[in-house]
Amino acid sequence: MGKIESSCIIDDDPIAIYGIKKSMKEIDFCDTIVVYKNGQDAIDGLNNMVAEGIALPSIILLDLNMPIMDGWEFLDDFIKIPNNNTKAVTIYIISSSIDPRDVIKAQDYSLVSNYILKPIKSDDLLKLLSDGSNN
Structure with missing residues (x-):
């Protein structure tokens, strides 16, 4: 699979x-990278994209431990975004947590495709692109 149009880092x-x-940038992963510092900013930004008719990013890389709204709260709110395009969004949890409870909890969310340990490297991103081409 070639590069995707847009991705989001939360x-x-x-x-x-x-x-x-x-x-x-090294692997030409996507055309556009959208960055949010916490889950609430991301929910607000993604809701604005929907309201403006802008397609949501194809891939979201989501950290779990953040201030204001953490990754789990983001997931609970993301599924409420009134948009038919949310099914085209693939979410990958990126975390430094090796707690098996986090991995198990991530599996409870159908939108979460995988749990990736930080630091994220080019090889990890290439795997995401190849996983996407197999879906």
Whole structure:
């Protein structure tokens, strides 16, 4: 699979965001990268995209531990976004947590495709593209 049109990073860690964006650019992952610092900003931004008729990002990389609204709360609110396009969005949880309870909890969300441990590398992103071409 070639690059995707747009992706979204939801993470409060500027170093993680920098690394992911750098890796995305290295492998020509997508045309557009949208970044939100917490789940609430992401929900607001994605709702605005829907209201303006803009397609949601194909892939969302979601951190779990963030201030204001964490990744779990984001997932609970994301499924309420009134948009037919949400089924075309694939969410990957990106976390430094190796707690097996987080991995198990992530499996309860049908929109979550996989759980990836930080730091995210170019090889991880290439795998996401190849996974997407197999769906």
